[in-house]
Amino acid sequence: AASSAASAAEKVSIRLKWVAQAQFAGIYVAKAKGFYADAGLDATINPGGPNINVETLVASGADTFGIASGTEGMLYSREKGLPLVCVGMSQQMTPFAFVTYDSSGIKSVKDFKGKKVAVWFTGVQYTLYSVMAHEGLSQKDAQIIAQPFSMQPFIDKQYDVATVTLYNELNTLKEQGINNIRLFMPDDSGVTTQQDALVTSEKMIKEKPEQVQAFVTATLKGWKYAFEHKSEAVDIVMAAGAGLERKHQELMLDEIQRVMTAKLGGSEGLGAIDMKAVSDVQDSLVKFEALKKPVDLKAAFDSSFWAKVPAADKKL
Amino acid sequence: MVAGGVTWRDRLAVVIGLATLFIVWQAATMLFAVPDYILPRPLDIAWAIVERREQIWRALLFTLAETGAGFAIGALIGIGLAVCLVLIPPCEAVVMPLAVAINAVPSVAFVPLALIWFGLGMGSKIAMAVLAIAFIVLLNALSGLKKPEQGHIDLMRSFGAGRFGILWRLRLPAAMPSIVTGLRVGLGRSTIAVIVAEMLGAYDGIGQIVYQSTAQVDYLSVWAAVLTAMLGSLALYGCLVAIDRKLIWWR
């Protein structure tokens, strides 16, 4: 694919799920280091924002590729009939965790019983439900409330348990000097949901598979380069976003590396799709009636492009 | 010239206008086969509203309660401030730049502060609605309060009316139309402010439905919620228009 390009680069756009930050370092690095250009893609990176829905934008053709939410988002989209296909997964372990203060007396997920637990109602609530189910609690056992995007209410102790992402909110808490906290990882309870899916539309896969391949390969190369040259990667991200804070981005990149190289990310290479985890998530969503009926996972998740990426480009 | 209250023809025009909008919308989405995730069909949305009526109704009441409270408080603050500025003119140089500056910041920027100061519940939403409407009412009320011509003011003064007398008997009646204009413009804004604040953090409300449904790619629910909110604020607006016609009967 790479050879066919260079001369007449194809215009494509990549929609991120949020504004420029180290969470997307691989994409920015791939662009800055010319990996996309080498692969024949003239890529534009479009940042996201609140209520920007990557799934919709990519399915509708407004953007060619996207870094979409994750396993749950893929399943919902397919159920709603969006012609969207996941061709890779960035984060290999659940990037969410539940935090509580040491002083709260909550020692394990079982202790959530009767407590106020805040969670983002963007799909993460089902992860929570699964975790609780795995620990023998039902949804009704805890008082589950919608968490705002701000961590402030948690800091003000308006509720006992809050949800964080390992690469962002957790750092925010630490930066504010809050260290007396305890973390509960879903993976420890046997719940894994992969996030930050690389997605494209069915139409692209049918009509321009070589571009999809180029995108997946160059993106994974970008990630690999980013993790191997972290300082340079942070520089690139800093240049892409206005007014970012370097320290925060460095922490984020570290954390992102941890979740991207966990599990399959370490053994198989960056971007692997864990089909077992996907089908577990689907089962639990069906159980919680978040999904009315199971979707065709074969059509929704396509590992063939990832498989064709040379191991040298995806293995650290 | 414009006599009396709302006539049946006015109501008919409103209904026809809205009906036309919906028919065009329905026809266009069917004709161009627009997928749901870009723009759903009104009939589907209507059905979604019926299906989710319990959830939406509860959220609507929640949101309208916040909007109503914020609207009332904001309007009072706006009018109150305008009255103060008219009573103590030098304050204008102090207050107006501040008001302008505060209003120039998109209200969403204040959401984190609102959450810090007023918590996750209704308080922060009401605060946001107040913020959204107070300035608009302030500007309109101020211009209305300054409208009376010098002759009328002089007359009141010659009767020994103080600032308050002039305010109560001359400026406020004269400002009524302007104030109502401010309220009309501000109503939609306060609904928006509440919904947006809810999207960023709330226990319930239309904004939460919008936020959660968007994340779950459930556009029918998003539209159902938004449409309901729209109808809710349209109803509030209708009340305002009725008040409006009562207030300027002397034209």
Add this chain to the structure above:
Amino acid sequence: MDSSMATPSIAADHRPAHLQLINVWKRFGPPERQTVAVRNVDLAIQPGEFVTLIGPSGCGKSTLFNMIAGLIAPDDDGSILLSNKVQQDYGLLGKVAFMPQRDLLFPWRTVIDNATLPLEIEGVSRKAARARAEALFPEFGLEGFETHYPHQLSGGMRQRVALMRTFLFERDLVLLDEPFGALDALTRSMMQRWLLDVWAKHRRTVLFITHDIDEAIFLGDKVVVMTARPGTIKCAERINLPRPRAASVTTTGEFIDIKRRLLAVVEEESLKTFGGATLA
């Protein structure tokens, strides 16, 4: 400013003046293109006196009234004294019943609510105020129009409402700026009669602007003539016609004499406005 200056002129009349103007000036606009509206006005009015003021259009009568009513401050050159007390700027507000030249009714108030406005401001209860106003409606020929709005009235009716409003604001000093300008001859003489009755009963001090010399002589104890702009007092004529005056007084020789004299003075002044144009 210097109340000492006042003493001689008070002494001259042997009675304390109710209202006294000493060297009152009023200039409008920036110095370069200034309009001097009122210039060097000295005037003393006794308690209970009925003084009429005439003068060419635009000579500064309304401006003078505005200053006496306390609405605009006179320039620093002079002072206004009420019952021998020097009045601070705007100090006269609320002490004088003032009827402006334009009716200035409030469009959102009914006729009766417009009339009771000053009573409301004084804190009289709504009911009492209305009762007092209602009694006046027949005398003002406005019966049946109590609940109309100003835009539903004729010009003359609006003027009568404004007059009623002024009289419900009971003050010892009354300023009337062309109160009967929009009235037909008979309505006017009815209102004149009513005014003289009220005045005879309560002996308020009245200052009355008119353009009608007959009216000025018929009503006044004293007719004051102002010069063309910049307006000052040209002369004052004491009218010694016996009171009460019947309408027939206007045909007496004495009346016609006074009228002729005043007409001559006024014409001389008016002509100045037209830059010396001649009247055939």
Add this chain to the structure above:
Amino acid sequence: MDSSMATPSIAADHRPAHLQLINVWKRFGPPERQTVAVRNVDLAIQPGEFVTLIGPSGCGKSTLFNMIAGLIAPDDDGSILLSNKVQQDYGLLGKVAFMPQRDLLFPWRTVIDNATLPLEIEGVSRKAARARAEALFPEFGLEGFETHYPHQLSGGMRQRVALMRTFLFERDLVLLDEPFGALDALTRSMMQRWLLDVWAKHRRTVLFITHDIDEAIFLGDKVVVMTARPGTIKCAERINLPRPRAASVTTTGEFIDIKRRLLAVVEEESLKTFGGATLA
């Protein structure tokens, strides 16, 4: 409506009327609490005639003018004919030069721009319009006030600006609603003279409302008296005093005769407004 009705009354005068009113009515308000402002008015005015209209305050004069100017539609009972053509409702707009009772100057326009407003509407260039207006300023005693704003003028000056505005709108039919109400005696007689000059030169048809019976007789070819509200034509008196009339005509026996007759009629009507109150 029915133009056939018009024929007899035109024939009676042997000349085609410029303006003819046939059974004109105007009622305000809902049927329950109706004010009948104008009732059954029949009136014919010849081309070039100067007709003055008097009547008690609130009798419907201004309402009648508004109908003739085309501003409000008469009730369906009657019709208004201009040069023998039945006029549709509002069909008279733009054909009649009309001066309203209140001056209605635009506060954001200077004096001269207020005066030239109708010329601007006719499409006359700004420069030409100003030139024409400027020529009138000395005659109206307004020299030096061209660039003032209305709030800087006295009541009488505002009225003169409104009159100037009306005359810059040159139409064959001129309606003047108390144009001299706020003017002093001399300014008033200057303006009267000016009006008569213009009229003699251009022979426009003039309909003129006044409260001053002297003025009505002095100016008019015909004085029309209206009854108290609901107003209709009480009587019309042709004034055969020779023209041009000098100011001294007001002292002639003939003049005084006419005046006495008219006064009696007007008084009778005015008294009705006051519900039979008596005048000493």
Add this chain to the structure above:
Amino acid sequence: MKRDALLRSPLPMLVVLALAWWLVVPALKIEARYLPPLGAVIADARSVWPDLLAGFWRTLLETVIGFFIGAALGIAAGIGFAQWRWLERGVFPIFVALQSVPVIAFGAIVVIWFGNTLASKVVIALYLAFFPIAVNTLRGLQEADPQRMALMRSFGASSRQMFLKLSLPTALPTIMIGLKIGLSLALAGAIVGEWFGDTVGLGVMLLQALYFEQVPRLWVLILTCGGLGTLLYGGAGLIERRFIWWRAE
């Protein structure tokens, strides 16, 4: 004169507020997350100075374009409503309904329709600015004195002349209020518009500050937005004083 102008300008007020901030925060030991010390805010502003400046200009551009289009459309709509009452009765409620729809709920749709371009910010800015301008225009035009309208009609004024010479001058003060409100909403619209996939602009920085909970940065941006708004509003005020001088009759 000069001292007067200074007193009436917002400058002394700003100085007092800044001083108060400077002194009160350390004195009362206010926590940084409620209100960071002024020094921290200034330091933070200096650290992102180039980004801030670039964002300022970008946002200003979007606001101004959006505002002018929104103002033109709003005034036109207000005039249309005033002219044809059926239009007001029929279409107005639709506008009312539309303006209670939060744009932020439709970020994705805005991006689908208008892409990641300047146009999408401009559209949002004008969408927000439009309504208050339209309502105030309508209300202003309805304020014309019926008696003056009658006079104009007696001069045979066409509806165009009636509009230009009477209705519009009467309406200007009210329209001006609408424009001022529209201006501040256009600014808010431009900023929110930048949340839908942009890389430059005050909105982008604001979003990051919100997300990362950088409180001093949040204040830097609140102040910058406030400054920008005050600047625009001041400009509108200048125009108003220049062209609408006749408030007092």
